[in-house]
Each structure stands twice: as structure tokens, then as C-alpha cells.
Amino acid sequence: MMTVSRVINSEPKVRQSTRDAVNAAIAELNYAPNRAARSLAGAAQIRIGLLYSNPSEAFLSAFIVGSLEEAGRSDAQIIVQKVEDGADLAQATERMIAGGIDGIILPPPLNEESAVLEVLERAAIPTVAVSTARPREGVAAIMIDDRSAARELTAHLIGLGHQRVGFIAGHPDLSASGERLEGYREALAEAGIPYDESLVAQGYFTYRSGLDAAEVLLSLDNPPSAIFASNDDMAAATVAIAHRRGLDVPGDLTVCGFDDVALATTIWPELTTIQQPIAQMSRRAVELLVSLLRNKKQGEISTHRIVVDHKLVRRQSDAAPRRRPVLRVPG
Amino acid sequence: MMTVSRVINSEPKVRQSTRDAVNAAIAELNYAPNRAARSLAGAAQIRIGLLYSNPSEAFLSAFIVGSLEEAGRSDAQIIVQKVEDGADLAQATERMIAGGIDGIILPPPLNEESAVLEVLERAAIPTVAVSTARPREGVAAIMIDDRSAARELTAHLIGLGHQRVGFIAGHPDLSASGERLEGYREALAEAGIPYDESLVAQGYFTYRSGLDAAEVLLSLDNPPSAIFASNDDMAAATVAIAHRRGLDVPGDLTVCGFDDVALATTIWPELTTIQQPIAQMSRRAVELLVSLLRNKKQGEISTHRIVVDHKLVRRQSDAAPRRRPVLRVPG
DNA sequence: ATCAAAAATGATTGCGCTACCATAAATCGT
DNA sequence: ACGATTTATGGTAGCGCAATCATTTTTGAT
Numbered sequence: 176m177m178t179v180s181r182v183i184n185s186e187p188k189v190r191q192s193t194r195d196a197v198n199a200a201i202a203e204l205n206y207a208p209n210r211a212a213r214s215l216a217g218a219a220q221i222r223i224g225l226l227y228s229n230p231s232e233a234f235l236s237a238f239i240v241g242s243l244e245e246a247g248r249s250d251a252q253i254i255v256q257k258v259e260d261g262a263d264l265a266q267a268t269e270r271m272i273a274g275g276i277d278g279i280i281l282p283p284p285l286n287e288e289s290a291v292l293e294v295l296e297r298a299a300i301p302t303v304a305v306s307t308a309r310p311r312e313g314v315a316a317i318m319i320d321d322r323s324a325a326r327e328l329t330a331h332l333i334g335l336g337h338q339r340v341g342f343i344a345g346h347p348d349l350s351a352s353g354e355r356l357e358g359y360r361e362a363l364a365e366a367g368i369p370y371d372e373s374l375v376a377q378g379y380f381t382y383r384s385g386l387d388a389a390e391v392l393l394s395l396d397n398p399p400s401a402i403f404a405s406n407d408d409m410a411a412a413t414v415a416i417a418h419r420r421g422l423d424v425p426g427d428l429t430v431c432g433f434d435d436v437a438l439a440t441t442i443w444p445e446l447t448t449i450q451q452p453i454a455q456m457s458r459r460a461v462e463l464l465v466s467l468l469r470n471k472k473q474g475e476i477s478t479h480r481i482v483v484d485h486k487l488v489r490r491q492s493d494a495a496p497r498r499r500p501v502l503r504v505p506g
Numbered sequence: 507m508m509t510v511s512r513v514i515n516s517e518p519k520v521r522q523s524t525r526d527a528v529n530a531a532i533a534e535l536n537y538a539p540n541r542a543a544r545s546l547a548g549a550a551q552i553r554i555g556l557l558y559s560n561p562s563e564a565f566l567s568a569f570i571v572g573s574l575e576e577a578g579r580s581d582a583q584i585i586v587q588k589v590e591d592g593a594d595l596a597q598a599t600e601r602m603i604a605g606g607i608d609g610i611i612l613p614p615p616l617n618e619e620s621a622v623l624e625v626l627e628r629a630a631i632p633t634v635a636v637s638t639a640r641p642r643e644g645v646a647a648i649m650i651d652d653r654s655a656a657r658e659l660t661a662h663l664i665g666l667g668h669q670r671v672g673f674i675a676g677h678p679d680l681s682a683s684g685e686r687l688e689g690y691r692e693a694l695a696e697a698g699i700p701y702d703e704s705l706v707a708q709g710y711f712t713y714r715s716g717l718d719a720a721e722v723l724l725s726l727d728n729p730p731s732a733i734f735a736s737n738d739d740m741a742a743a744t745v746a747i748a749h750r751r752g753l754d755v756p757g758d759l760t761v762c763g764f765d766d767v768a769l770a771t772t773i774w775p776e777l778t779t780i781q782q783p784i785a786q787m788s789r790r791a792v793e794l795l796v797s798l799l800r801n802k803k804q805g806e807i808s809t810h811r812i813v814v815d816h817k818l819v820r821r822q823s824d825a826a827p828r829r830r831p832v833l834r835v836p837g
Numbered sequence: 838a839t840c841a842a843a844a845a846t847g848a849t850t851g852c853g854c855t856a857c858c859a860t861a862a863a864t865c866g867t
Numbered sequence: 868a869c870g871a872t873t874t875a876t877g878g879t880a881g882c883g884c885a886a887t888c889a890t891t892t893t894t895g896a897t
Contacts, residue, residue: 176847176848176883176884176885177846177847177848177885177886178845178846178847180884180885181845181846181885184885188844188845188846189845189846190844190845190846190893193845193846208883208884209546209882209883209884210542211541211542211543211544211545211546211882211883211884212542212546212852212882212883212884212885213542213883213884213885214542214852214884215540215542215543215546215851215852215853215854215882215883215884215885216851216852216883216884216885216886217851217852217884217885217886218884218885236567236568236570236571236768237567239571240567240570240571240574243571243574243575243578244574246578247574247577247578247583252578382772382773382774383774386774408772411772411773412774415746415749415773418746418749418750419749419750419752421750437567437768437769438768438769438772441713441739441742441769442713442742442746443713443714443717443743507853507854507855507877507878508855508856508876508877508878509875509876509877511854511855512855512875512876515855519874519875519876520875520876521863521874521875521876524875524876539853539854540852540853540854542852542853542854543852543853543854543855543882544853544854544855545854545882546852546853546854546855546881546882546883546884547853547854547855547856547881547882548854548855548856548881548882549854549855
């Protein structure tokens with residue numbers, strides 16, 4: 176019995192042959208350990224912190240749902256705490272640590288805040304950053320390939336016939352912003368379209384910043400026929416501005432977003448966007464933390480870089496440009 | 507020990523004096539039962555179904571978060587299942603029951619679908635309807651007072667000086683729609699403003715239906731100076747239409763919503779709305795179900811009608827009308 | 838080949854609770 | 868007031884696992 180327990184918990188002192196035999200038996204008998212008994216017997220109750228500031232609520236909901244689900248499955252406890260705008264990040268992090276946690280998962284934008292990460296590192300709390308593009312040394316990361324995703328979406332737009340594709344960048348402090356811009360540039364380069372700096376407007380991931388950025392792009396002398404916003408909130412804002420100017424979407428202007436949060440399908444037309452599987456990502460984060468913690472391998476945490484798949488979801492906000500330069504054949 | 511166990515599980519055979527003594531001791535010692543041990547010892551694992559179709563994603567997220575939290579706390583299991591658009595409701599419900607559930611919680615719009623409710627009733631599954639205004643006989647309900655909330659918000663608008671307040675009704679099949687309209691009418695009556703049917707447009711709780719309804723209201727010869735939409739999605743649509751027509755919100759038009767979902771604060775201006783505490787409501791639903799089930803009192807379920815508090819949250823989408831008839835004093 | 842040390846395996850115990858049955862106290866009928 | 872019921876309380880076992888320590892097997896050095 177004890178040997179089985181050891182195999183399940185990946186403890187060291189078991190011969191490989193025995194381990195294999197046990198695993199074979201487990202598979203054959205379809206055995207699964209009883210969580211209740213396990214924690215009753217004093218198996219350390221794993222507590223995982225979830226610290227967040229103010230990302231989009233839709234993002235957060237999905238994130239929490241995913242982590243709670245996995246926590247339920249693997250018998251861990253999630254301690255959710257919000258750090259208010261303008262509050263001291265280091266202090267909030269210390270408070271969370273003082274509350275007693277074995278590990279922590281961090282959604283953006285906190286997962287790139289050095290104030291938070293430094294405190295965590297000093298306290299040696301295993302950390303998983305979810306949805307960062309540039310994970311800090313020493314923390315695990317669950318992410319999508321932002322650059323490829325942006326490249327795909329841009330290529331899709333170019334494939335539709337758009338030659339002037341505007342881009343609304345994300346918050347400059349977040350690494351995903353840089354990656355998405357990079358992907359956009361790569362797609363242009365691949366298609367042989369020169370990069371035009373005036374087609375790139377600065378945004379900050381908020382709806383309001385999207386409003387301003389869209390104004391800038393649409394006020395250009397030669398405005399873009401398509402706009403790719405770095406997230407859905409800014410894409411929605413772009414649609415609003417287009418409508419305010421009497422432009423039809425996608426007839427007169429194609430608009431695409433990124434993330435596929437609820438907003439993407441509430442507004443009309445529904446947004447063509449990149450789907451980032453948020454709930455799945457937070458689920459993986461909890462799973463990773465629990466397995467590392469249970470097997471006392473928290474030292475290994477920093478080596479984990481899990482990239483999950485994204486998906487281009489095409490809806491009603493994109494179309495070929497009204498006048499297609501490519502098709503203007505003579506005669 | 508056994509007596510304590512009995513008191514905690516509200517089993518019948520305990521003298522009242524003993525019960526009180528035990529409860530006193532529990533309070534004094536700050537005792538809390540160990541969930542792991544409880545389920546290890548064979549206490550029935552409670553499984554609660556959560557069946558949903560396609561409400562707003564924001565609503566659903568909050569709903570799921572609340573129920574999962576409470577489920578974690580009270581050691582129950584939530585089985586989430588979606589019924590696709592156009593699928594057979596009765597069949598989906600039967601499938602869920604076949605999966606083995608002890609109770610079920612139902613968000614709108616399923617909580618008023620007789621196809622679902624009849625199957626549940628026949629199988630004698632304790633049911634809690636969350637956020638209905640007109641709970642069916644035999645099911646418990648957690649709700650807010652939709653009518654009072656709508657009355658308050660309308661009164662607030664009138665207090666601001668609006669005399670012509672437009673109203674976008676919700677889906678006619680849902681009881682909350684009727685209650686909200688009723689509240690609107692009551693507030694008008696209290697203020698001595700005659701009810702004008704042309705100021706009420708039909709919506710269906712979707713963004714797109716809100717677009718149409720807002721068009722109708724703003725195309726009136728004498729359009730309203732304020733519009734109260736029966737949910738936030740339709741309010742957001744109204745803001746979009748106002749902008750498309752070159753109207754400033756709230757300068758030229760006041761717009762208010764209902765529910766306070768994420769969308770209310772993403773768009774600009776942020777919506778003044780009625781906050782419905784969705785997560786809290788689903789938490790209460792699970793709590794109720796678990797306590798009834800554990801104490802084997804599922805017979806009592808239908809007697810529960812829990813009304814939780816709503817709140818008017820004022821943000822930036824409302825203001826006094828530009829020309830205030832009331833203040834046009836002579837001289 | 839022999840023994841010491843290290844590694845692997847096994848036996849026992851107890852985590853906190855409830856099901857089940859035994860006992861004690863209260864209630865009732867005559 | 869007394870036994871026959873009913874009702875309330877207590878004792879014990881065991882749920883499935885891991886911590887701990889005891890035992891066996893393997894390994895390595897001589």
C-alpha cells in the first residue's frame with residue numbers, strides 16, 4: 176500500500192520496475208485516489224493565491240472560472256484577492272503571502288509588475304504568470320503565441336485584399352503589445368507591403384483609448400481600409416467611431432480584435448478576432464502549480480513555458496475592401 | 507460526539523436543550539466540521555446541476571463564479587451543462603437528471619421554460635430559479651425586486667428633470683421584463699406624468715434588438731430626453747445609436763441600463779444602471795440547495811422566496827436634460 | 838564471500854467524521 | 868407506580884490515505 180502511495184505522489188524511493196508495475200495496475204484497475212481521504216490523512220492542503228488588479232471583467236471571470244474548476248478537481252484552495260488601483264503593489268503582495276499561500280497565479284497586468292514579482296521571488300513563492308508574452312526569469316508561464324496570432328490575423332486581412340491595414344497597439348508596458356505589433360509587421364513584410372508608421376496608433380487596451388486611436392487612424396488623409404486592434408475592447412471602440420462617422424462595418428471598414436472576450440459577440444457586427452482560451456490557461460496554471468507542489472518540485476517551476484493554441488475566429492466584422500485594387504484588370 | 511454530529515446535520519432526535527448546549531459550545535470553540543473527513547465517512551456527496559442556454563456571457567460568468575465558490579465552501583459538486591440553441595430542452599434536462607444530480611439551479615431564461623421545469627418537477631428534483639420575477643409554483647427563487655428597482659431608476663431620471671423618458675422593454679417571455687415595465691409606469695404615475703405608449707419600444711435583451719429599439723425612439727417627432735433600457739446590452743446599443751446620430755451622451759440624451767454587467771463599465775460613457783448581485787445570488791442558491799439537501803428537507807424547497815438587495819449605481823451616462831422646462835421661470 | 842550501509846518495501850496508526858447498533862432516559866398507558 | 872414503548876445519547880468501527888517506523892532487499896567495499 177505504501178509503495179502505491181509513493182508511486183502516486185512521485186516520491187523517490189521506489190525502484191523503477193516496481194513503479195512500472197504499480198502504474199500498470201493503476202491503469203488496469205482504473206484506480207483514482209480519493210481526495211477526501213488524502214486530505215484527511217494530512218496531505219498538505221494546497222493554497223493558491225490569485226492576485227489581480229483590474230483587467231477586463233470578462234477576462235477575469237473566465238480566468239477565475241478556470242482556476243476554480245481545476246482547484247475543485249485537484250483539491251486545492253484558491254485565495255482570490257484584488258489590489259485596488261493605486262494601492263501599494265509590494266504591500267498587497269506581502270499581505271497575500273502573509274495570509275499563507277503555497278503558490279500564486281498572476282493574470283495580466285500584474286504578471287509583469289516587478290514590484291509584485293520581486294516580493295514573490297524573495298519569499299520563494301512559486302509563481303505562474305498567465306498570458307504574458309515575455310515571462311520573467313524564474314516564474315513559469317502559460318501563454319499563447321501572440322506574435323504568430325497577430326501575424327495570422329494580419330495575413331488574413333491582407334488575403335482579403337486589404338493593402339492599408341491600420342493597427343492599434345496595446346499598452347506599451349505589456350509585452351504582449353510588442354509581440355502583437357511584431358506579428359503585424361511580419362505579416363506585412365511577408366506580403367511585401369511596406370510598413371507605414373502612420374498606420375499604427377497607440378492604445379492602452381481600454382475602450383476609451385481605442386476611441387482616441389481610431390479617431391487618429393480614420394482622420395488620416397488616406398485612411399486604412401481595415402483596422403486591427405490589439406484587443407477586443409479597442410476594436411469595439413473602433414466600430415463605435417466608425418459608426419459615428421457614418422462608416423459601415425465591414426462594408427466601408429474592416430475591424431478586428433484580439434482575445435475573444437464576451438464583448439466581441441455582444442456588439443454588432445460581431446468581431447472577427449483571435450481567441451485566447453483564458454479559462455483553459457488558468458486551469459493549466461493551477462494544475463501545474465498543484466503538481467509541482469505536491470511532488471515538492473517547486474524548484475523546477477521556472478523551467479515551465481507552456482504555449483497553448485489560439486484560434487482565429489471569423490465573424491461579421493471583416494470583409495474585402497470595397498474597391499479592390501488587385502482586381503482592377505484592364506478592359 | 508454523535509450528538510454533536512446530529513446537531514450539525516440537523517437530524518431530528520436531539521432534545522432542544524441539548525441542541526442549544528451543543529450550539530453554544532460550537533460557537534465558543536469556534537468549531538467547524540472538517541469537510542474531508544465528512545465525505546470520507548460517507549456523507550452523501552451533493553451534486554448540483556447548473557443548466558444554461560445562452561444568456562449574456564458576463565451574466566453567466568458571474569453566475570458560475572458565485573456557485574462554484576459556494577460549492578467549494580460547502581463541499582458540493584457543480585455539474586455545468588449548456589443546452590445549445592434550438593436543442594430539445596426537455597431532452598437536455600433529462601440528460602442532466604440521468605447524469606445524477608440532487609438538485610439544480612437555473613439562470614434565466616431557462617428558469618421560466620416550462621419544458622425544463624416540467625421535467626424537473628416530474629423527477630422531483632429540487633430546483634432553484636435565480637433571477638426570475640415570477641417564480642413557478644414548486645420551485646425556490648432567488649431574485650431582486652425588479653419592479654422597485656425600475657421604479658427607483660425611473661424616479662431618479664424624473665428627479666433629474668426628465669419629462670419624456672423612453673423605455674426599451676425586455677423579452678416579452680421573461681417575467682422580469684413585465685416587472686421592469688411596471689416599475690417604470692409606477693414611477694411615472696407617482697410623478698404625475700401620463701404614460702405615453704409611443705415612448706415604449708420592444709426589445710429582446712440583445713444588443714441588436716437594442717439597436718432597433720433605440721432607432722424607433724430617437725426617430726420620434728418629439729423624442730425622449732432620456733432612455734431607460736431594460737438591460738445593459740440594450741443600453742449600450744442605445745448609446746451607439748445616439749453617437750451614430752451625433753447625439754452626445756449624456757449631454758443630449760441620458761441613457762440608463764439594468765443589471766450592471768461588465769459591459770456597463772467598458773463602454774464610454776459608463777452606464778448608470780441597477781446593480782443585480784448575480785454572483786451573490788447564485789451563491790445563495792447553492793447554499794439553499796445544500797442546506798435543504800443535507801437536512802433532507804427538499805420538500806420545503808418551494809416555500810423559499812429570497813429577495814436580495816439591488817443598488818442604483820450612478821455613473822456618467824445620465825444628466826439633467828439640456829433645456830429644463832421646469833426652470834423656465836418668467837423674467 | 839562477507840559485512841556495513843543504503844535503498845526499497847511493508848506494517849501500523851490515526852486523521853475527523855458518520856453509520857450502525859447498544860444503552861440510557863423520558864414518556865405513556867393502565 | 869410499574870413495565871412497555873418511544874426518544875435521546877453514547878460506543879465502536881471503518882471510510883482511504885500518508886506519516887512513521889520496522890523490516891527486508893540491494894548495493895558497494897573489502
